[in-house]
């Protein structure tokens with residue numbers, strides 16, 4: 391096994407595209423997934439010398455999507471990043487609008503619950519592969535961006551700003567050197583592992599798994615390429631302790647995901663071991679979905695079952711040498727449809743800090759983390775909340791009543807009211823933390839007042855709005871007092 395050392399370290403001076411001598415700064419990015427390819431594009435646009443190493447083959451040439459969330463919910467925070475790099479229109483061509491959740495009950499009845507009372511607010515289904523390919527194409531248009539595939543990062547020497555890679559084909563190892571290294575290598579990050587194992591500084595790290603895992607299935611297109619069920623919705627079959635969801639693809643198919651406990655309940659991943667039991671489970675719980683999925687058994691036993699977890703850590707950076715971004719810094723469970731959007735927003739926030747022209751990379755990384763971490767912690771917690779909301783609450787009468795009230799308020803008072811979902815998903819100009827605090831207080835206010843009979847959907851809308859606002863403010867004030875004491 392050979393280990394070559396490629397030294398490309400230039401004088402560390404200034405976090406703009408060039409240092410004081412006018413030489414471009416060399417930035418090494420680990421991982422060319424969604425965050426890494428966007429980051430490479432943006433830093434390429436800003437004039438940095440960018441080298442990206444990706445462990446997998448080039449997805450534009452090889453089909454490597456099997457079993458890995460084939461499509462994703464893409465929304466306004468992600469779109470803000472696309473605007474930043476000037477590819478909003480190209481991304482729009484890949485999107486299928488989803489206006490709301492189509493809820494399927496056990497009897498096969500459906501009802502559509504819109505995501506917002508404002509018609510122009512909706513989320514989109516987008517193919518992970520198509521979006522990643524577009525970002526790679528756009529990044530590679532810049533002469534100063536080079537992307538290498540089939541090169542796996544094994545570890546990072548964060549004190550010396552070098553990373554050790556292995557070539558998938560030759561198995562040769564080599565070391566790369568840069569002015570700074572940014573890891574966008576996802577939930578299992580090699581840089582994060584090096585921080586943790588290195589024990590050179592106080593690195594805090596937590597990884598919390600849900601007791602539920604997920605498996606991807608599919609609804610195939612009709613014979614003439616049409617959609618077998620309503621196209622413009624995110625379909626949900628909520629069943630209390632587990633659920634199935636489906637998002638549309640451009641080819642007429644839907645990617646279906648089953649979220650289920652590994653070992654609890656009558657049916658779980660550990661006991662769904664034969665075609666008969668799987669069919670029985672779907673017949674009992676999701677009969678209308680089963681009708682659309684003659685391929686269920688094949689998908690079920692071919693596709694992997696994967697775990698779901700939340701990763702939090704700090705600090706994200708080591709001096710001005712290395713930085714974690716995207717899932718490598720903050721992996722979250724997928725129930726708010728925000729992991730990718732948050733990772734894209736990371737790039738927008740990082741770009742803002744670069745605009746400040748701070749003295750060096752250390753100040754840049756420090757400021758970025760200080761600005762950003764509170765928001766990624768918030769979306770991690772919101773995503774767990776939404777797990778319970780989607781599998782359980784959406785099917786409960788009081789939550790449906792609350793949703794109706796919120797829809798009405800958003801329709802009647804589009805400038806004055808946004809639900810928690812809207813604040814998180816469609817209000818990209820406020821941070822996740824602010825959206826969480828306000829949204830949770832509103833939820834509590836509406837649910838309490840519904841339970842106490844203080845408001846009902848038949849009341850005067852303006853009266854409901856005033857009561858919700860007053861009660862929300864009172865709850866926020868209580869929270870402030872509980873945190874800081876009376877002022």
Ligand SMILES: Cc1cc2nc3c(=O)[nH]c(=O)nc-3n(C[C@H](O)[C@H](O)[C@H](O)COP(=O)(O)OP(=O)(O)OC[C@H]3O[C@@H](n4cnc5c(N)ncnc54)[C@H](O)[C@@H]3O)c2cc1C
Pocket residue numbers: 420421422423424425426443444445446459461462463464541542543544574575576577578579580604647715716717718722724726727728729730731732733
């Ligand atoms: C089931 C599921 C559904 C989801 N649905 C949504 C959704 O609807 N909306 C949404 O916004 N988000 C969703 N997400 C979250 C989203 O997938 C992630 O947040 C997003 O992919 C993060 O991007 P990333 O670039 O940070 O990491 P990744 O997309 O994981 O990319 C990391 C890249 O680094 C590469 N890599 C890894 N290790 C190494 C190494 N050692 N050396 C070199 N390269 C390496 C990988 O091959 C990969 O290309 C979902 C996630 C799951 C699991």
